[in-house]
Amino acid sequence: MRISVFGLGYVGCVSAACLAAQGHEVVGVDVNPTKIDLIGRGRTPVVEERIGELIAKAVADGALRATSDAAEAIDATDVSLVCVGTPSARNGSLSTTYLERVAEQIGRALGRRERRDRHRTRHTVVFRSTMLPGTCDGLLVPILERASGLSAGSGFGVAVNPEFLREGSSVRDFFDPPKTVIGEYDAASGDVVAALYEGLPGEVFRVPVAVAEMAKYADNAFHAVKIAFANELGAISRALGVDSHRMMDVFLADRKLNISPAYLRPGFAFGGSCLPKDLRGLVYAARRADVSVPLLSHVLPSNEEHLRRAFDLITASGRRKIGLFGLSFKPGTDDLRESPLVELAERLLGKGYSLRIYDAGVSLSRLMGANRDYIESRLPHLGDLLTNSADAVLDHAEVCVVGCADAAVLAALDRAEDRVIIDLVRLPDAETRRATPGYAGLGW
Numbered sequence: 001m002r003i004s005v006f007g008l009g010y011v012g013c014v015s016a017a018c019l020a021a022q023g024h025e026v027v028g029v030d031v032n033p034t035k036i037d038l039i040g041r042g043r044t045p046v047v048e049e050r051i052g053e054l055i056a057k058a059v060a061d062g063a064l065r066a067t068s069d070a071a072e073a074i075d076a077t078d079v080s081l082v083c084v085g086t087p088s089a090r091n092g093s094l095s096t097t098y099l100e101r102v103a104e105q106i107g108r109a110l111g112r113r114e115r116r117d118r119h120r121t122r123h124t125v126v127f128r129s130t131m132l133p134g135t136c137d138g139l140l141v142p143i144l145e146r147a148s149g150l151s152a153g154s155g156f157g158v159a160v161n162p163e164f165l166r167e168g169s170s171v172r173d174f175f176d177p178p179k180t181v182i183g184e185y186d187a188a189s190g191d192v193v194a195a196l197y198e199g200l201p202g203e204v205f206r207v208p209v210a211v212a213e214m215a216k217y218a219d220n221a222f223h224a225v226k227i228a229f230a231n232e233l234g235a236i237s238r239a240l241g242v243d244s245h246r247m248m249d250v251f252l253a254d255r256k257l258n259i260s261p262a263y264l265r266p267g268f269a270f271g272g273s274c275l276p277k278d279l280r281g282l283v284y285a286a287r288r289a290d291v292s293v294p295l296l297s298h299v300l301p302s303n304e305e306h307l308r309r310a311f312d313l314i315t316a317s318g319r320r321k322i323g324l325f326g327l328s329f330k331p332g333t334d335d336l337r338e339s340p341l342v343e344l345a346e347r348l349l350g351k352g353y354s355l356r357i358y359d360a361g362v363s364l365s366r367l368m369g370a371n372r373d374y375i376e377s378r379l380p381h382l383g384d385l386l387t388n389s390a391d392a393v394l395d396h397a398e399v400c401v402v403g404c405a406d407a408a409v410l411a412a413l414d415r416a417e418d419r420v421i422i423d424l425v426r427l428p429d430a431e432t433r434r435a436t437p438g439y440a441g442l443g444w
């Protein structure tokens with residue numbers, strides 16, 4: 001393929017050199033004359049393992065060159081990879097200045113090319129820079145369309161293809177990526193991007209543009225949280241005389257609950273008899289040892305936010321008769337201790353809402369010991385509110401709050417008709433329900 005790469009920084013240089021090594025014909029574009037000059041002489045503008053030899057060979061073979069002339073590069077190629085920087089602005093927001101400028105340049109070049117030759121193959125613009133959801137569709141596509149006089153989809157293709165390389169091992173990462181993510185404006189645009197990486201390992205995800213944009217932030221946020229988590233545990237361990245690396249060997253060996261997809265689906269607040277208690281205990285121990293742990297200290301406040309969000313969604317409906325499906329802290333148990341659904345029920349009762357509750361695992365007669373004490377002190381009217389059937393809750397409800405989705409609940413919800421549904425668990429048919437009025441998902 002004939003490819004132009006806009007922005008010859010870490011991402012652009014590595015993409016350009018590796019794609020040239022894969023047999024593509026690549027033109028690099030940058031506003032920095034030093035970078036263009038370096039590439040012209042077969043030298044690398046960035047320091048990375050193997051990049052020097054790849055660039056030298058690609059330039060010597062005639063597979064890679066560089067220019068400052070965006071229009072010439074667009075004319076000579078069928079697909080553009082946009083890899084310009086998206087630094088933080090002073091207020092912390094993402095600066096899209098360079099992206100906007102490149103979109104303008106590419107758009108104008110596409111318009112001129114179209115006026116000269118209407119029968120050229122459709123050019124595809126692929127954004128590799130990291131950008132927030134909505135940037136492509138809401139900002140860059142309109143600039144491309146205005147500057148070119150063409151329509152995205154028919155006049156040119158558009159895709160978002162975030163980069164997952166790590167500086168230091170970026171060439172290795174290019175040839176052995178953890179995954180390939182293609183946010184496609186239309187299927188033909190996605191096909192072009194998929195063809196670029198044909199033969200590389202890793203799963204390929206073809207997704208809506210905004211999902212691709214957000215996926216990059218999920219990765220970087222998670223990596224940052226992992227590091228902060230490990231470092232805070234290290235700091236507490238040191239203060240308590242524990243060898244944190246021995247301890248983390250144990251933590252990391254757990255591939256079922258720790259290093260695994262467990263607990264990573266957006267949903268409702270956590271609760272139960274362990275997580276809140278043990279987090280509080282750990283943070284207290286850190287405080288006593290004068291160790292500041294901002295991440296761990298903010299986990300319970302973060303959890304509280306989801307409870308508040310659920311409460312606000314319910315009250316925003318303006319209806320007073322609430323059916324709560326689920327009460328225990330997670331499905332399949334009758335343990336109500338520190339259940340966020342109990343807390344939600346209490347708040348609703350406190351504000352005078354009329355409530356009925358169904359939870360297959362919970363029935364007053366089966367509540368024993370600590371659990372019974374807990375419920376008697378925290379939710380004494382539970383007996384009056386609990387019903388034995390999901391249908392009875394539905395009959396009462398103007399608003400259905402879904403905190404568990406067992407078969408009985410799903411069957412009742414099939415009859416929900418024009419009731420408001422507040423989904424805390426992501427119902428199996430949430431994707432279709434999202435488009436219907438009266439449905440609100442907590443985090444989707």
Ligand SMILES: NC(=O)c1ccc[n+]([C@@H]2O[C@H](COP(=O)([O-])OP(=O)(O)OC[C@H]3O[C@@H](n4cnc5c(N)ncnc54)[C@H](O)[C@@H]3O)[C@@H](O)[C@H]2O)c1
Nearest residue numbers: 007008009010011029030031083084085086129130163167
């Ligand atoms: N560095 C990484 O490890 C990494 C990894 C994944 C994603 N990203 C993302 O990729 C994007 C690029 O990152 P980077 O580290 O390569 O940036 P960088 O700052 O190293 O390089 C950006 C290049 O774009 C050039 N440029 C600016 N305006 C231009 C224009 N109008 N035309 C042509 N070139 C122009 C600059 O001169 C510079 O050479 C960012 O959005 C970044 O967040 C970076």
